[in-house]
Amino acid sequence: MAHRRSSIKKIRIDKKRRALNVQTLSDLRTIQRKVKTLIVGNKKPEALALSRDLFSKLDKAVKKGLIHKNLASRQKSRTTLKINAIKV
Numbered sequence: 001m002a003h004r005r006s007s008i009k010k011i012r013i014d015k016k017r018r019a020l021n022v023q024t025l026s027d028l029r030t031i032q033r034k035v036k037t038l039i040v041g042n043k044k045p046e047a048l049a050l051s052r053d054l055f056s057k058l059d060k061a062v063k064k065g066l067i068h069k070n071l072a073s074r075q076k077s078r079t080t081l082k083i084n085a086i087k088v
Contacts, residue, residue, distance in 0.1 A: 007038055019063070024061060024066060025061070025063065025066060026058050027057065028058065028061055028067075031050065031053060031054045031057055032054060032075070034050055034082075035050050035051055035054050035079060038088075039082050039086065043085070044083060044086040047083050048083060050077055051080070051083060054076075054079065055076050058072040058076060059072065
């Protein structure tokens with residue numbers, strides 16, 4: 001256990017930040033699963049609409065430093081390719 005007031009505060013703040021980061025990543029994975037389900041189900045219009053939200057969440061995760069920018073770019077690219085490959 002930390003003894004100094006500053007280190008106690010640091011532990012407390014880190015715990016709050018971790019909770020927010022875990023929640024953000026969980027939301028990101030959830031929306032990725034939903035988009036993947038729509039792609040497998042050949043529902044192009046719904047997948048397009050939800051992919052916009054996914055791309056926004058990916059960009060926000062990059063901005064917060066939760067994921068690397070290349071990872072977000074790769075996921076956006078692959079998702080877009082899969083959606084465009086759906087025959088309506």
